[in-house]
Amino acid sequence: MGLVETKLAIIPGAGGTQRLPRVIGASLAKELIFAARIVDGKEACRLGLVNHSVEQNDTGDAAYLHALELAREINPQVLNTRFSSSVDLSTGLAIEEACYARVIPTKDRLEGLAAFKEKRRPNFKGE
Structure with missing residues:
Protein backbone atom coordinates (compact mmCIF):
# COMPACT_ATOMS: atom_id res chain seq x y z
CA MET A 1 0.00 0.00 0.00
CA GLY A 2 1.15 3.51 -0.53
CA LEU A 3 0.31 7.05 -1.50
CA VAL A 4 2.08 7.11 -4.85
CA GLU A 5 0.38 10.11 -6.42
CA THR A 6 3.58 12.18 -6.31
CA LYS A 7 4.88 9.95 -9.11
CA LEU A 8 2.10 11.52 -11.20
CA ALA A 9 2.90 15.08 -10.07
CA ILE A 10 -0.25 15.26 -7.94
CA ILE A 11 -0.90 14.97 -4.22
CA PRO A 12 -2.68 12.08 -2.48
CA GLY A 13 -6.44 12.46 -2.47
CA ALA A 14 -9.19 11.35 -0.11
CA GLY A 15 -7.45 13.00 2.83
CA GLY A 16 -4.24 11.01 2.53
CA THR A 17 -2.04 13.99 3.39
CA GLN A 18 -4.12 14.54 6.52
CA ARG A 19 -4.79 11.00 7.69
CA LEU A 20 -1.38 9.38 7.23
CA PRO A 21 0.53 11.87 9.45
CA ARG A 22 -2.04 11.35 12.19
CA VAL A 23 -1.40 7.61 12.14
CA ILE A 24 2.38 7.38 11.70
CA GLY A 25 3.66 10.88 12.41
CA ALA A 26 4.47 13.81 10.14
CA SER A 27 8.10 13.06 9.30
CA LEU A 28 7.53 9.43 8.30
CA ALA A 29 4.36 10.35 6.39
CA LYS A 30 6.29 12.97 4.42
CA GLU A 31 8.98 10.43 3.61
CA LEU A 32 6.48 7.89 2.33
CA ILE A 33 4.47 10.46 0.36
CA PHE A 34 7.42 12.37 -1.12
CA ALA A 35 9.19 9.15 -2.13
CA ALA A 36 5.92 7.56 -3.33
CA ARG A 37 7.00 4.50 -1.35
CA ILE A 38 4.92 1.35 -1.31
CA VAL A 39 5.00 -0.75 1.86
CA ASP A 40 4.17 -4.44 2.15
CA GLY A 41 1.85 -5.95 4.74
CA LYS A 42 4.56 -6.56 7.33
CA GLU A 43 5.81 -2.98 7.10
CA ALA A 44 2.24 -1.63 7.16
CA CYS A 45 1.67 -3.62 10.35
CA ARG A 46 4.92 -2.37 11.89
CA LEU A 47 3.94 1.22 11.10
CA GLY A 48 0.48 0.81 12.61
CA LEU A 49 -1.36 1.21 9.32
CA VAL A 50 -2.99 -2.20 9.73
CA ASN A 51 -3.56 -4.41 12.76
CA HIS A 52 -2.52 -7.71 11.20
CA SER A 53 -0.47 -9.08 8.33
CA VAL A 54 -0.82 -12.71 7.29
CA GLU A 55 1.00 -14.82 4.75
CA GLN A 56 -1.18 -15.78 1.80
CA ASN A 57 -2.33 -19.40 1.61
CA ASP A 58 -2.83 -21.63 -1.43
CA THR A 59 -6.51 -20.76 -1.73
CA GLY A 60 -5.92 -17.00 -1.59
CA ASP A 61 -8.18 -16.37 1.39
CA ALA A 62 -5.71 -16.08 4.28
CA ALA A 63 -6.76 -12.54 5.20
CA TYR A 64 -10.44 -13.52 5.09
CA LEU A 65 -9.85 -16.56 7.31
CA HIS A 66 -7.84 -14.49 9.77
CA ALA A 67 -10.62 -11.89 9.87
CA LEU A 68 -13.15 -14.63 10.63
CA GLU A 69 -10.94 -15.95 13.43
CA LEU A 70 -10.70 -12.46 14.91
CA ALA A 71 -14.45 -11.94 14.58
CA ARG A 72 -15.07 -15.17 16.52
CA GLU A 73 -12.94 -13.81 19.37
CA ILE A 74 -15.15 -10.75 19.68
CA ASN A 75 -18.05 -11.41 21.97
CA PRO A 76 -21.28 -10.77 20.07
Whole structure:
Protein backbone atom coordinates (compact mmCIF):
# COMPACT_ATOMS: atom_id res chain seq x y z
CA MET A 1 0.00 0.00 0.00
CA GLY A 2 1.15 3.51 -0.53
CA LEU A 3 0.31 7.05 -1.50
CA VAL A 4 2.08 7.11 -4.85
CA GLU A 5 0.38 10.11 -6.42
CA THR A 6 3.58 12.18 -6.31
CA LYS A 7 4.88 9.95 -9.11
CA LEU A 8 2.10 11.52 -11.20
CA ALA A 9 2.90 15.08 -10.07
CA ILE A 10 -0.25 15.26 -7.94
CA ILE A 11 -0.90 14.97 -4.22
CA PRO A 12 -2.68 12.08 -2.48
CA GLY A 13 -6.44 12.46 -2.47
CA ALA A 14 -9.19 11.35 -0.11
CA GLY A 15 -7.45 13.00 2.83
CA GLY A 16 -4.24 11.01 2.53
CA THR A 17 -2.04 13.99 3.39
CA GLN A 18 -4.12 14.54 6.52
CA ARG A 19 -4.79 11.00 7.69
CA LEU A 20 -1.38 9.38 7.23
CA PRO A 21 0.53 11.87 9.45
CA ARG A 22 -2.04 11.35 12.19
CA VAL A 23 -1.40 7.61 12.14
CA ILE A 24 2.38 7.38 11.70
CA GLY A 25 3.66 10.88 12.41
CA ALA A 26 4.47 13.81 10.14
CA SER A 27 8.10 13.06 9.30
CA LEU A 28 7.53 9.43 8.30
CA ALA A 29 4.36 10.35 6.39
CA LYS A 30 6.29 12.97 4.42
CA GLU A 31 8.98 10.43 3.61
CA LEU A 32 6.48 7.89 2.33
CA ILE A 33 4.47 10.46 0.36
CA PHE A 34 7.42 12.37 -1.12
CA ALA A 35 9.19 9.15 -2.13
CA ALA A 36 5.92 7.56 -3.33
CA ARG A 37 7.00 4.50 -1.35
CA ILE A 38 4.92 1.35 -1.31
CA VAL A 39 5.00 -0.75 1.86
CA ASP A 40 4.17 -4.44 2.15
CA GLY A 41 1.85 -5.95 4.74
CA LYS A 42 4.56 -6.56 7.33
CA GLU A 43 5.81 -2.98 7.10
CA ALA A 44 2.24 -1.63 7.16
CA CYS A 45 1.67 -3.62 10.35
CA ARG A 46 4.92 -2.37 11.89
CA LEU A 47 3.94 1.22 11.10
CA GLY A 48 0.48 0.81 12.61
CA LEU A 49 -1.36 1.21 9.32
CA VAL A 50 -2.99 -2.20 9.73
CA ASN A 51 -3.56 -4.41 12.76
CA HIS A 52 -2.52 -7.71 11.20
CA SER A 53 -0.47 -9.08 8.33
CA VAL A 54 -0.82 -12.71 7.29
CA GLU A 55 1.00 -14.82 4.75
CA GLN A 56 -1.18 -15.78 1.80
CA ASN A 57 -2.33 -19.40 1.61
CA ASP A 58 -2.83 -21.63 -1.43
CA THR A 59 -6.51 -20.76 -1.73
CA GLY A 60 -5.92 -17.00 -1.59
CA ASP A 61 -8.18 -16.37 1.39
CA ALA A 62 -5.71 -16.08 4.28
CA ALA A 63 -6.76 -12.54 5.20
CA TYR A 64 -10.44 -13.52 5.09
CA LEU A 65 -9.85 -16.56 7.31
CA HIS A 66 -7.84 -14.49 9.77
CA ALA A 67 -10.62 -11.89 9.87
CA LEU A 68 -13.15 -14.63 10.63
CA GLU A 69 -10.94 -15.95 13.43
CA LEU A 70 -10.70 -12.46 14.91
CA ALA A 71 -14.45 -11.94 14.58
CA ARG A 72 -15.07 -15.17 16.52
CA GLU A 73 -12.94 -13.81 19.37
CA ILE A 74 -15.15 -10.75 19.68
CA ASN A 75 -18.05 -11.41 21.97
CA PRO A 76 -21.28 -10.77 20.07
CA GLN A 77 -23.02 -9.73 23.29
CA VAL A 78 -20.74 -6.75 23.89
CA LEU A 79 -22.54 -3.43 24.03
CA ASN A 80 -22.30 -1.33 20.92
CA THR A 81 -19.74 1.04 22.42
CA ARG A 82 -17.95 3.45 20.11
CA PHE A 83 -14.30 4.14 20.82
CA SER A 84 -13.43 7.21 18.85
CA SER A 85 -10.76 9.83 18.73
CA SER A 86 -13.20 12.04 16.84
CA VAL A 87 -14.54 13.44 20.12
CA ASP A 88 -12.66 15.28 22.81
CA LEU A 89 -11.52 13.42 25.93
CA SER A 90 -14.25 14.85 28.15
CA THR A 91 -16.99 13.72 25.77
CA GLY A 92 -15.36 10.31 25.30
CA LEU A 93 -15.22 9.80 29.07
CA ALA A 94 -18.88 10.81 29.40
CA ILE A 95 -19.87 8.28 26.72
CA GLU A 96 -17.84 5.57 28.46
CA GLU A 97 -19.43 6.39 31.82
CA ALA A 98 -22.94 6.22 30.36
CA CYS A 99 -22.22 2.84 28.75
CA TYR A 100 -20.65 1.52 31.95
CA ALA A 101 -23.72 2.58 33.95
CA ARG A 102 -25.92 0.55 31.59
CA VAL A 103 -23.79 -2.58 32.12
CA ILE A 104 -23.64 -2.57 35.93
CA PRO A 105 -27.21 -3.78 36.64
CA THR A 106 -27.17 -6.59 34.06
CA LYS A 107 -27.23 -10.32 34.70
CA ASP A 108 -24.67 -10.73 31.92
CA ARG A 109 -22.16 -8.67 33.91
CA LEU A 110 -22.58 -10.99 36.89
CA GLU A 111 -22.26 -14.02 34.58
CA GLY A 112 -19.06 -12.58 33.11
CA LEU A 113 -17.54 -12.09 36.55
CA ALA A 114 -18.57 -15.59 37.66
CA ALA A 115 -17.17 -17.16 34.49
CA PHE A 116 -13.87 -15.32 34.96
CA LYS A 117 -13.64 -16.50 38.57
CA GLU A 118 -14.49 -20.08 37.55
CA LYS A 119 -12.11 -19.98 34.56
CA ARG A 120 -14.80 -20.82 32.00
CA ARG A 121 -16.41 -19.16 29.00
CA PRO A 122 -19.38 -16.97 29.93
CA ASN A 123 -22.88 -17.85 28.78
CA PHE A 124 -24.38 -14.46 28.01
CA LYS A 125 -28.13 -14.17 27.45
CA GLY A 126 -28.51 -10.50 26.73
CA GLU A 127 -30.02 -9.83 30.13
